[in-house]
Amino acid sequence: MAGAPPTSPFGVAMVGPVLYNFGSQEQKDRWLPGIVSGGTLWCQGYSEPNSGSDLASLKTRAERKDDHYLVNGQKIWTTQAHWADMMFCLVRTDPTVKQQNGISFLLIDMKTPGIEVRPIYSIDGHHHLNEVYFTDVRVPLENLVGQEGMGWTIAKFLLTHERTTIAGVADSRHEISRLKSAVVESPGFLDKNQARLRIAELEIELMALEYTNFRTVAATDEGRPFGPESSGLKIKGTELQQKVSQAMVELGGMMSLTWDNPETVGSDTFNRATRRYNFLRACTIYGGSNEIQKNVLAKMLLGL
Amino acid sequence: MEFNLPENTTLIADTARRYLKDNYSFNIYRQQLEQQDTAGASRWSAMQELGWFGLPFAESSGGFDGTLLDVAMVVRELGAALCLDPYVDTVVAPGKLLEYVGSDSTLAMLSDLVEGRSKLACALYDYHAGYQVLTPSMKLNGRRLSGQKNFVPDGGFADTLLATALADGELVVLAVPLAACETIRHRALDGGRIANVLFDEVEITDEMILARGEKAEQALSRLLAYLRVLDCARMYGAAGALYQRTLEYAKTRKQFGVAIGSFQIIQHYLVDMFIDLQQLESMLFMAAVKAESEDASQRERASTAAKAYYADKAVRIAQPAIQIHGGIGVTEELDIGHYFRLITHCSLTHGDRAHHIKSFALLDEVHQGE
Numbered sequence: 001m002a003g004a005p006p007t008s009p010f011g012v013a014m015v016g017p018v019l020y021n022f023g024s025q026e027q028k029d030r031w032l033p034g035i036v037s038g039g040t041l042w043c044q045g046y047s048e049p050n051s052g053s054d055l056a057s058l059k060t061r062a063e064r065k066d067d068h069y070l071v072n073g074q075k076i077w078t079t080q081a082h083w084a085d086m087m088f089c090l091v092r093t094d095p096t097v098k099q100q101n102g103i104s105f106l107l108i109d110m111k112t113p114g115i116e117v118r119p120i121y122s123i124d125g126h127h128h129l130n131e132v133y134f135t136d137v138r139v140p141l142e143n144l145v146g147q148e149g150m151g152w153t154i155a156k157f158l159l160t161h162e163r164t165t166i167a168g169v170a171d172s173r174h175e176i177s178r179l180k181s182a183v184v185e186s187p188g189f190l191d192k193n194q195a196r197l198r199i200a201e202l203e204i205e206l207m208a209l210e211y212t213n214f215r216t217v218a219a220t221d222e223g224r225p226f227g228p229e230s231s232g233l234k235i236k237g238t239e240l241q242q243k244v245s246q247a248m249v250e251l252g253g254m255m256s257l258t259w260d261n262p263e264t265v266g267s268d269t270f271n272r273a274t275r276r277y278n279f280l281r282a283c284t285i286y287g288g289s290n291e292i293q294k295n296v297l298a299k300m301l302l303g304l
Numbered sequence: 305m306e307f308n309l310p311e312n313t314t315l316i317a318d319t320a321r322r323y324l325k326d327n328y329s330f331n332i333y334r335q336q337l338e339q340q341d342t343a344g345a346s347r348w349s350a351m352q353e354l355g356w357f358g359l360p361f362a363e364s365s366g367g368f369d370g371t372l373l374d375v376a377m378v379v380r381e382l383g384a385a386l387c388l389d390p391y392v393d394t395v396v397a398p399g400k401l402l403e404y405v406g407s408d409s410t411l412a413m414l415s416d417l418v419e420g421r422s423k424l425a426c427a428l429y430d431y432h433a434g435y436q437v438l439t440p441s442m443k444l445n446g447r448r449l450s451g452q453k454n455f456v457p458d459g460g461f462a463d464t465l466l467a468t469a470l471a472d473g474e475l476v477v478l479a480v481p482l483a484a485c486e487t488i489r490h491r492a493l494d495g496g497r498i499a500n501v502l503f504d505e506v507e508i509t510d511e512m513i514l515a516r517g518e519k520a521e522q523a524l525s526r527l528l529a530y531l532r533v534l535d536c537a538r539m540y541g542a543a544g545a546l547y548q549r550t551l552e553y554a555k556t557r558k559q560f561g562v563a564i565g566s567f568q569i570i571q572h573y574l575v576d577m578f579i580d581l582q583q584l585e586s587m588l589f590m591a592a593v594k595a596e597s598e599d600a601s602q603r604e605r606a607s608t609a610a611k612a613y614y615a616d617k618a619v620r621i622a623q624p625a626i627q628i629h630g631g632i633g634v635t636e637e638l639d640i641g642h643y644f645r646l647i648t649h650c651s652l653t654h655g656d657r658a659h660h661i662k663s664f665a666l667l668d669e670v671h672q673g674e
Contacts, residue, residue: 047631050558052559052630052631053559053560053564053630054559054560054561057559057560076631077631120635120637121635121636121637122634122635122636122641123634123635123636123641123642123644123645125636129631129635187431187432188431188432188433188434189431189432189433189434189435189436190434191658191662194658194662249648249652250651250652250656250657250658253434253435253652253656253659254429254431254434254435254454254455254652254653255431256493256652257455257492257493257498257649257652257653258455258490258491258492258493258498259490259491259492259493259495260490260491261490261500262488262490263488263500265431265454265455265500266431266432266454267431274493274645274648277648278634278641278644278645279634281623281626281627281633281634281641281644282631282634284627285626285627285630285631285633285634286631289627289630290627291567291569291570291627294569
């Protein structure tokens with residue numbers, strides 16, 4: 001909320017909970033300290049070119065050899081893979097059984113020979129995303145988390161955590177406060193009353209999201225696991241992120257038309273609003289598209 | 305749903321589509337993103353040969369007497385092709401302003417523009433005044449012009465600006481050589497070029513003052529009605545392209561063993577896009593005809609309504625287009641995200657949604673007062 005850069009979510013919010021729930025003592029001892037200190041940067045090897053919403057169809061193959069897995073295949077949309085030390089990766093260890101039962105959860109050192117990371121530039125003009133290619137990559141057997149074939153269970157556990165962080169309550173709160181300051185300080189013509197009403201609507205939506213998030217967190221404090229309701233948080237949270245960023249672009253008017261301005265034109269906040277607005281079109285797609293979240297809710301919660 | 309366009313208008317639209325198919329591509333667009341001067345020389349002369357330079361203007365100025373609907377069809381095709389050639393910003397907009405002022409000297413300038421002998425752009429906005437074009441913050445004190453213009457869409461190559469300023473509270477339209485100003489050019493959201501231009505005690509001679517007072521205000525108000533419709537036309541072309549591409553993608557992209565277009569939610573998204581597109585087309589045709597009316601209230605009512613509607617609905621077509629494409633829709637490699645940026649850009653030029661909704665409401669009050 002103070003505007004500090006967010007910590008990378010892949011370690012502390014995602015693979016961390018997986019390791020303390022499913023990892024062996026050796027794995028906990030080896031990886032948790034780096035996750036807590038932030039010394040090890042992680043990335044998430046889930047999506048593949050033909051396995052987006054249909055994640056369980058993933059094809060990246062890990063064949064068990066004497067003392068290692070041999071990994072071949074491709075991951076895509078891998079955020080921060082170009083910086084990461086480690087990837088937690090869903091691989092297919094058994095192609096002969098039902099899709100969901102043939103998946104395993106592997107930890108892969110990004111420096112292993114045979115891994116190639118290629119950049120993908122997103123429509124905000126920046127490089128966050130990557131394709132990751134695996135060609136005969138040898139991964140030690142002890143890097144398997146849980147048992148072979150448990151990958152889908154672990155993946156779903158992790159996704160409930162991912163979806164809760166994706167709700168982005170603190171992020172939306174911060175952006176709304178930036179938007180308020182930009183409106184107040186805006187040197188140019190801006191209908192401030194109209195702007196205030198629009199921001200107020202966003203703030204009320206944020207309040208509802210925030211208290212729903214509190215209730216979910218409180219439930220886990222009582223020992224109940226995150227359930228499918230995290231899908232609801234993901235849907236509402238990402239919709240709000242998009243609304244806030246769109247409001248910022250629209251309230252900025254022409255000040256939002258600049259892309260790579262060398263100097264501020266009116267307001268720097270508004271000048272830079274469009275890149276974020278562009279990038280955030282992805283938030284209703286990543287972490288399981290919002291349409292998939294609705295399918296999850298319909299099935300798991302409503303019994304449809 | 306087919307609306308019978310005049311035969312000549314259909315011909316103009318078809319020619320534009322063919323020309324762009326043969327001479328423009330997403331690859332050319334991506335190269336152009338990196339270029340400072342966005343008028344590709346070969347295409348610039350090709351467009352002149354196609355008659356586009358003369359299309360919006362009266363025959364007496366060397367033009368072809370085309371209607372706004374004719375020009376809108378060209379601009380629609382430019383939008384559909386994601387073309388960055390700044391035809392509207394450096395030909396249509398300055399040309400119409402000169403024509404609407406309509407003095408001997410401005411009509412002579414217009415002839416030069418139609419012949420391709422001049423490089424003009426309009427400088428109507430600054431961030432202080434925002435969309436309030438009749439009250440620019442630049443001031444003409446005696447013979448000295450001081451202030452700034454922002455968001456000047458000069459294609460990266462204009463050498464003379466048609467700029468607005470206030471002289472003792474009166475609106476003036478001036479022709480100012482860019483050489484007399486400090487110019488910082490940068491890339492705009494749609495990938496085109498815009499400039500910040502600083503005027504520091506620029507000396508203005510009598511010949512540089514093109515119009516003042518009511519004459520200047522009327523010319524500007526007619527110009528803006530015209531340009532709002534062209535913003536809509538460009539958005540329509542882009543929204544139509546997004547709809548076509550997304551429909552095609554939904555039929556071919558497979559997840560869970562089937563085309564994603566077989567899922568009901570995707571079908572509903574696409575049907576909504578289709579319906580919105582129909583309505584957008586209706587608004588475009590309506591506004592293109594009425595925005596050239598001699599009746600000022602008709603011009604304003606039609607063009608502000610169209611722009612307000614487009615700034616909402618065209619954006620609402622672009623958003624699900626990305627969503628249905630998924631991850632690939634937010635990459636630089638695919639045109640989908642670029643169309644999204646173009647539509648967002650056009651939703652903010654010449655008045656955004658909030659501005660036009662307010663204008664529209666105020667127009668109604670004016671009528672009630674009559």
